[in-house]
Amino acid sequence: MAEPGIHISVLAEYECFPLWRHDADGMANLSPAELGLPHKLANDLLVWSEDYERTLNTSDPGASGFADAQAEAGFIARGRALTARVAAALGPAVTVEFDPGV
Numbered sequence: 001m002a003e004p005g006i007h008i009s010v011l012a013e014y015e016c017f018p019l020w021r022h023d024a025d026g027m028a029n030l031s032p033a034e035l036g037l038p039h040k041l042a043n044d045l046l047v048w049s050e051d052y053e054r055t056l057n058t059s060d061p062g063a064s065g066f067a068d069a070q071a072e073a074g075f076i077a078r079g080r081a082l083t084a085r086v087a088a089a090l091g092p093a094v095t096v097e098f099d100p101g102v
Contacts, residue, residue: 008035008090010045010083011099012052012075014064018045019086020099041085048078076100 007022008030019030032042052075057064066072083098090096 007095009097009099010079010086011101012049014053014056018049037089041089045082048082
């Protein structure tokens with residue numbers, strides 16, 4: 001479980017886990033297992049991250065992204081809901097924020 005006082009961001013990035021820990025050295029990528037999150041929540045975070053990963057166009061990375069604004073808005077809404085679930089799971093001593101990043 002995460003120790004009190006840490007700062008976590010829920011943020012989708014290509015080829016990364018969707019959780020990031022902020023500290024004096026910058027940001028570190030974390031797996032949901034490293035935070036001791038419940039299995040269902042960890043799985044939902046990974047599915048959300050995989051949905052983002054599918055927007056990557058490896059032949060033309062500049063063309064990567066969601067098919068349309070509605071798909072992007074749905075992804076962001078899911079990210080906000082996941083962030084609330086992470087915050088609830090980690091408790092009030094851990095700061096959890098959502099960074100849409102898209």
